[in-house]
Amino acid sequence: MAAPLRSTDGNPTLLLLHGAGLDRTSWDEVAARIPGFARTVSIEVPGPGTHDRDAVPALAAHVAARIAALGLHRPHVVGHSLGAAVALELACRVPVAAVTAFCAIGFHATTRTAMCRAKVGALMRVMRAVGPVVRGRLLDSPVFHRVIMSGLSARPAAIEADIAAADVHAMVGNDLAVLTDFACHYVFAAPERLAGTPVNLVWADQDRVVPRCDARHAARLVPHARHTTILGSGHLVMRDDPYGAAAVVHACHSHLMREAQRRASR
Numbered sequence: 001m002a003a004p005l006r007s008t009d010g011n012p013t014l015l016l017l018h019g020a021g022l023d024r025t026s027w028d029e030v031a032a033r034i035p036g037f038a039r040t041v042s043i044e045v046p047g048p049g050t051h052d053r054d055a056v057p058a059l060a061a062h063v064a065a066r067i068a069a070l071g072l073h074r075p076h077v078v079g080h081s082l083g084a085a086v087a088l089e090l091a092c093r094v095p096v097a098a099v100t101a102f103c104a105i106g107f108h109a110t111t112r113t114a115m116c117r118a119k120v121g122a123l124m125r126v127m128r129a130v131g132p133v134v135r136g137r138l139l140d141s142p143v144f145h146r147v148i149m150s151g152l153s154a155r156p157a158a159i160e161a162d163i164a165a166a167d168v169h170a171m172v173g174n175d176l177a178v179l180t181d182f183a184c185h186y187v188f189a190a191p192e193r194l195a196g197t198p199v200n201l202v203w204a205d206q207d208r209v210v211p212r213c214d215a216r217h218a219a220r221l222v223p224h225a226r227h228t229t230i231l232g233s234g235h236l237v238m239r240d241d242p243y244g245a246a247a248v249v250h251a252c253h254s255h256l257m258r259e260a261q262r263r264a265s266r
Contacts, residue, residue: 012036012037012038012039012076012097012253013037013038013039013040013041013072013073013074013075013076014031014034014037014039014040014041014075014076014078014249014253015041015042015043015063015067015072015075015076015077015078016030016031016040016041016042016043016078016079016083017042017043017045017063017077017078017079017080017083017084017086017087018042018044018045018079018080018083019079019080019081019082019083019084019103020047020081020082020083021170021171022080022167022170022171023044023170024042024043024044025042025166026080026167026236026238026239027042027078027080027238028042029238029239029242030238030242030245030246030249031246033242033243033246033247034246034249034250035250036250036253036254037076037253039072041070041072041075043063043066043070045059045062045063045082045083045086046059046062055186056082056085056086056089056106056186056188057089057093059082059086059089060086060089060090060092060093061093063086063090064090064093064094067094074095074096074097075096075097076096076097076098076099076100076249076252076253076256077090077091077096077098077099077100078099078100078101078102078249079099079100079101079102079104080102080103080237080238081102081103081104081105081209081210081235082105084101084102084103084104084105085101085104085105085106085186085188087099087100087101088101088104088106088188088194088199089188089190091193091194091197091199092190092193092194096197097198097256098197098198098199098200098252098253098256099194099197099198099199099200100200100202100248100249100252101199101200101201101202102202102203102204102237102238102245103202103203103204103207103209103210103235103237104188104201104210104214104218105186105210106186106187106188107187107188107214107215107217107218107221108187108214108217123148123151124171124172127148127168127171127172128172132169135165135168135169135172136161136165139161139164139165139168140161142157145157145159145161145164148164148168149164149168149236150234151208151209152208152209152234152235152236153234153235153236153239153240154204154206154232154233154234154240155232155233155234155239155240155241158239158240159236159239159240163239167236167239188221191221191222194222194224194225195224198226198252198256198259199222199224199225199226200225200226200227200228200248200252201215201218201219201222201225201226201227201228202227202228202229202230202237202245202248203215203227203228203229203230204229204230204233204234204235204237204240205229205230205231205232205233206232206233206234207233207234207235207237208234208235209235210235215227215229226252226255228248228251228252230244230245230248
């Protein structure tokens with residue numbers, strides 16, 4: 001394990017924000033493998049109360065209030081998908097040490113097609129219709145397990161049936177079809193407000209939800225951001241490669257600390 005990191009305030013904190021349709025437990029395997037933080041906090045991000053352009057900023061305001069209530073000081077915020085967009089919006093509003101955004105929505109380089117929405121919508125309708133008991137049985141079957149999870153994961157067979165079932169139950173309960181429709185329209189509109197914040201944008205090379213052209217567009221919008229690609233992973237990068245995701249967060253924070261130490265020594 002790498003040597004513990006030290007933040008500028010001596011008490012580094014990691015704040016984890018989950019993606020649409022999931023819950024805070026989706027970070028468990030990653031959080032357990034990230035060294036160097038005195039405190040790691042994973043919170044529930046509610047679904048958008050509305051699906052207009054103010055929905056994600058409203059979620060960022062909710063998270064900002066939670067940060068204050070929890071007494072967190074300038075956390076390093078890590079988000080996935082919708083949670084990544086919330087992390088970026090949050091950094092436009094309150095001081096954070098850094099943002100590490102996995103598979104962030106909101107950087108649409110082109111008009112999005114209806115294919116992703118249609119596939120997710122059809123899957124969620126089927127999963128809702130069969131009920132939780134049958135869903136669990138389907139996910140116990142290697143064939144159905146692969147069919148159900150392959151749209152989000154590049155390694156569906158590696159996701160244990162009980163974990164896959166928990167994820168799918170959460171997706172159905174949180175109406176992932178509606179959230180996906182919303183996510184395909186949301187656009188991150190204030191990149192200039194991130195100029196003073198270290199930003200790390202992390203992409204998955206087999207992501208079927210957020211295309212690689214979004215990464216290229218994000219590089220133009222947020223030119224100071226560092227970019228990393230996790231190979232062999234789909235959109236559910238924390239399930240496909242928890243070690244790789246943890247290593248990226250650790251490397252991003254190590255880089256941040258080295259930069260802070262370099263500035264302090266001048």
